[in-house]
Amino acid sequence: MAPYTGIPLSPAELQYLHTSLSQDPPIRPDGRSPTQFRPLVAETDILPSTNGSARICFPDGTEAMVGVKAEVEKTRGGGQNVKGEVDGKTGEDEEMGDDSNRSARSGRDWGEWVEIGIEIPGMRDDDALPIFLSAMLTEALLADTGLKDTLWINSRFHWRLYIDILLLSQPLSYPLPLLSLTTHLALLSTRLPSLISERDEDPLFNDDWEASTPLYPRSKADGSSAQKPPITLLVMSVGGMIYFDPSADELAVADAVVALSVTSTSTTDADALPLKLVALRTIDPPSRLTAGGVSNVLNTTSTTGTASTGTTSTGGVLAIRENDQGQSVWRPPRGGVKRAVVGRMIKAVVEKGGVGMEVMAGLAGVET
Amino acid sequence: MPLDTSTYGLAHLRLDGRRWNELRRIHGQISTQAAADGSAYFEQGNTKLLCTVTGPQEPKRGGGSSRDQSNEAKVEVEINVAAFSGMDRKKRTRGDKRVQEMQYTIASAFQSTIFTHLYPHSTITLNLHVLSQDGSLLACALNAATLALIDAGVPMSDYVSACTVASAPSSDQSLDEQDPLLDLNGLEEQELPFLTVGTSGEEGKVLVLIMETRVQVGRLEAMVSVGLDGCRQIRGILDGMVREHGKQVLESRMS
Numbered sequence: 001m002a003p004y005t006g007i008p009l010s011p012a013e014l015q016y017l018h019t020s021l022s023q024d025p026p027i028r029p030d031g032r033s034p035t036q037f038r039p040l041v042a043e044t045d046i047l048p049s050t051n052g053s054a055r056i057c058f059p060d061g062t063e064a065m066v067g068v069k070a071e072v073e074k075t076r077g078g079g080q081n082v083k084g085e086v087d088g089k090t091g092e093d094e095e096m097g098d099d100s101n102r103s104a105r106s107g108r109d110w111g112e113w114v115e116i117g118i119e120i121p122g123m124r125d126d127d128a129l130p131i132f133l134s135a136m137l138t139e140a141l142l143a144d145t146g147l148k149d150t151l152w153i154n155s156r157f158h159w160r161l162y163i164d165i166l167l168l169s170q171p172l173s174y175p176l177p178l179l180s181l182t183t184h185l186a187l188l189s190t191r192l193p194s195l196i197s198e199r200d201e202d203p204l205f206n207d208d209w210e211a212s213t214p215l216y217p218r219s220k221a222d223g224s225s226a227q228k229p230p231i232t233l234l235v236m237s238v239g240g241m242i243y244f245d246p247s248a249d250e251l252a253v254a255d256a257v258v259a260l261s262v263t264s265t266s267t268t269d270a271d272a273l274p275l276k277l278v279a280l281r282t283i284d285p286p287s288r289l290t291a292g293g294v295s296n297v298l299n300t301t302s303t304t305g306t307a308s309t310g311t312t313s314t315g316g317v318l319a320i321r322e323n324d325q326g327q328s329v330w331r332p333p334r335g336g337v338k339r340a341v342v343g344r345m346i347k348a349v350v351e352k353g354g355v356g357m358e359v360m361a362g363l364a365g366v367e368t
Numbered sequence: 369m370p371l372d373t374s375t376y377g378l379a380h381l382r383l384d385g386r387r388w389n390e391l392r393r394i395h396g397q398i399s400t401q402a403a404a405d406g407s408a409y410f411e412q413g414n415t416k417l418l419c420t421v422t423g424p425q426e427p428k429r430g431g432g433s434s435r436d437q438s439n440e441a442k443v444e445v446e447i448n449v450a451a452f453s454g455m456d457r458k459k460r461t462r463g464d465k466r467v468q469e470m471q472y473t474i475a476s477a478f479q480s481t482i483f484t485h486l487y488p489h490s491t492i493t494l495n496l497h498v499l500s501q502d503g504s505l506l507a508c509a510l511n512a513a514t515l516a517l518i519d520a521g522v523p524m525s526d527y528v529s530a531c532t533v534a535s536a537p538s539s540d541q542s543l544d545e546q547d548p549l550l551d552l553n554g555l556e557e558q559e560l561p562f563l564t565v566g567t568s569g570e571e572g573k574v575l576v577l578i579m580e581t582r583v584q585v586g587r588l589e590a591m592v593s594v595g596l597d598g599c600r601q602i603r604g605i606l607d608g609m610v611r612e613h614g615k616q617v618l619e620s621r622m623s
Contacts, residue, residue, distance in 0.1 A: 047499055047500055048414060048500065049452065049453065049455060049500050053452075057401075057402075060403070061403025065499070067499075068452075071456075071457065117451055117459060119448060119450070121448065121495050164451040164452050166450055166497060168401065168420070169404060169420070170404075
């Protein structure tokens with residue numbers, strides 16, 4: 001008896017989908033191109049009590065909302081570190097002279113300055129899925145060291161960011177890309193009050209919200225492209241073909257599923273890649289849990305007198321299945337993903353005019 | 369409205385400029401989520417809630433025959449208060465007693481309103497997400513749940529509408545004629561004794577009456593009657609939202 005996986009597709013349907021996706025040119029069930037995303041609805045600044053917020057709805061009905069709040073927190077071991085480190089660097093006093101603040105931003109353990117909480121209805125906080133998702137999103141966010149400079153106030157205080165993600169619908173498909181895009185949008189709309197106090201005194205902020213500064217500024221003073229928060233995309237492969245934004249049906253027949261986290265590089269060099277990869281994680285494809293089909297040769301319930309009359313041993317059955325190799329009936333995929341395929345996935349995301357840039361540009365357009 | 373400032377006595381205007389019997393700005397949307405059986409978004413002032421309904425469906429937790437004695441559907445409510453909903457970021461622990469009590473109150477209010485005998489041995493699950501809180505949380509939750517259940521097509525005897533009422537902010541005994549305040553925001557809830565009343569139907573059959581603070585018993589009658597009137601107003605607003613949504617659905621089908 002096959003294990004219940006939540007995928008209500010028969011082996012015949014799975015084989016049909018798999019064949020249509022491994023063709024060249026491929027045919028997706030909804031007729032999209034391999035790099036085409038489904039349309040989504042996105043809005044920002046919906047929650048008045050947060051520093052930044054966003055909501056995205058995917059066309060399959062899943063919906064997520066993210067609220068970002070920031071609180072001022074005392075830095076542990078604030079003033080002492082500074083002195084110790086500056087004294088240690090005797091040779092580089094010249095360099096450090098004019099921006100001696102830079103050494104103060106040692107910000108050890110600055111990874112604790114960002115906290116991501118995920119709420120999925122029907123799941124407890126210590127279930128595997130919320131913990132895994134929050135670890136992946138945190139990893140991508142902390143890969144950007146520029147964020148630490150934005151959160152730093154002075155040597156004694158810093159901002160602590162709380163990013164709370166709510167999945168408002170049941171998790172019908174793997175929620176990672178939805179949550180990541182919503183987080184990206186919420187961070188883009190996050191504003192921090194502007195600082196009035198000087199240097200190391202207790203922080204004092206401007207009451208006027210109009211004067212607040214965005215967490216991720218649109219453009220930097222020196223004209224280079226602004227830093228953007230990271231996004232995590234789900235990419236799947238079938239045979240040699242790669243597909244973006246896979247629907248639940250397509251995931252059911254995937255050979256491999258990979259989560260790619262990319263962030264923008266702040267560089268003015270026209271030849272350099274606009275995005276850089278910060279994390280790559282393989283996800284267990286749900287296709288592994290499907291049941292294989294039974295080939296005609298082994299089908300002992302059929303009454304047409306075929307050669308399957310009792311003499312096939314267990315080893316013989318296994319040999320027939322292996323030789324078949326999923327040609328005539330569906331077989332759950334085995335093994336990993338080829339390095340060349342992974343390489344093509346990365347290239348498709350980070351190159352100029354690639355999928356990553358398209359998604360970021362689309363999201364930046366939401367922010368008015 | 370702080371008890372020590374007497375600005376209310378001067379112009380009879382509250383901090384947000386309302387009079388004693390004025391409701392806050394109410395806005396609602398039905399069928400906001402395609403994936404749920406029924407969904408609604410409801411906001412009363414700055415208190416914003418999202419409600420989704422799944423069901424009636426088979427009970428998820430096994431549900432052996434020994435458990436399902438009654439031939440009625442069971443209403444289950446789950447309230448999820450987002451960490452960013454208040455002024456300070458506060459992550460709620462599981463099993464928060466106040467939240468549990470609210471869940472029970474809402475479940476029992478709808479248990480008596482929904483025609484549960486039509487769906488024996490099944491469960492109707494209400495998921496409430498609190499996105500922003502600024503007073504009248506239980507009342508808004510009941511209103512949002514009503515809209516979501518209507519969207520899900522669950523048969524009920526009437527709308528369940530709820531609101532909060534506070535006793536007037538005066539310590540002077542002679543000012544007993546002062547009117548109770550309707551529909552409180554967060555600041556007023558912290559300062560004044562208040563109650564939440566939830567009714568069903570045009571005639572105002574009381575389903576929910578919760579009071580956690582203490583008030584002089586002589587003032588109670590006035591508060592409840594103001595509350596009943598407020599619930600009637602809110603019922604009218606909810607009805608208007610449902611009719612508007614129905615009209616839109618019909619118009620989109622006909623063209």
